[in-house]
Amino acid sequence: MDFFDAVMRRRSIRRFTDEAVPDAVVDKALDAAVWAPNSSNVQTWNFYWVKDPGKMVDMATACLNQSAARTARHLVAVTANPGLWQRSLPLLQEWTHKANAPRPVRVYYEKLIPVTYRWGWFNVMGLVKWIGFNLTGLFRPSPRGPNFRRDLDEVAMKSAALAAENFVLAIAAQDYDTCMMEGFDEVRVRRVLGIGCRERVVMVIAVGKAATPGTWGPPFRIPRDMVVHVV
Numbered sequence: 001m002d003f004f005d006a007v008m009r010r011r012s013i014r015r016f017t018d019e020a021v022p023d024a025v026v027d028k029a030l031d032a033a034v035w036a037p038n039s040s041n042v043q044t045w046n047f048y049w050v051k052d053p054g055k056m057v058d059m060a061t062a063c064l065n066q067s068a069a070r071t072a073r074h075l076v077a078v079t080a081n082p083g084l085w086q087r088s089l090p091l092l093q094e095w096t097h098k099a100n101a102p103r104p105v106r107v108y109y110e111k112l113i114p115v116t117y118r119w120g121w122f123n124v125m126g127l128v129k130w131i132g133f134n135l136t137g138l139f140r141p142s143p144r145g146p147n148f149r150r151d152l153d154e155v156a157m158k159s160a161a162l163a164a165e166n167f168v169l170a171i172a173a174q175d176y177d178t179c180m181m182e183g184f185d186e187v188r189v190r191r192v193l194g195i196g197c198r199e200r201v202v203m204v205i206a207v208g209k210a211a212t213p214g215t216w217g218p219p220f221r222i223p224r225d226m227v228v229h230v231v
């Protein structure tokens, strides 16, 4: 399927049929998800494909019993945790060495990332970074962050959201349907997944084949010129 066809085909489907979605379809979409662009390529995300039937039911309940979750054939949760930079770093350093990356790239992964991704005890390091960046910013363009734990959560969540988008488009390209959901009880979703509170649940994605009707009506966007600005 052409890229633009997949983009236009994708809708948030609230009711799925009983038709099975082959695992291979989800697998392929997960491949697309992990190829998403992400901040500094540190890949601070996880994807939980819920396969256990009991957990599927618990997840649907944690997703506030939304019909998309209840009727889904698969549920995939996309999570973000900026602390996962430590998992990626040795692999990224190995990659830059093997690829004979230019010195600035190697310095970036050896020296800069460990500073950028730390916020310190009670955000103390974040405060030091905040002061440093803003003082520098008085005299020349300076990054203004990320500084605090909250900023790094935001960075990781942006990347995870891009992965979620890759995932749903890849499902649409294979002629199946999805619904992204942020309407869930995060504490309960974490409990079902068996993950800690450091990991933010960015999206739970329901996958299936759209029922007729699968949505209440036609798609809608506000006029393009209200949101696209040429400056």
Ligand SMILES: Cc1cc2nc3c(=O)[nH]c(=O)nc-3n(C[C@H](O)[C@H](O)[C@H](O)COP(=O)(O)O)c2cc1C
Binding pocket: 010, 011, 012, 013, 014, 066, 068, 179, 180, 181, 182, 183, 184, 219, 220
């Ligand atoms: C971050 C985010 C959270 C969403 N959460 C829910 C949700 O909890 N339940 C739901 O039915 N749809 C959810 N949606 C789907 C949106 O309602 C939907 O994308 C929007 O209405 C546009 O419709 P379309 O996706 O069919 O184009 C979510 C979408 C996004 C991007």
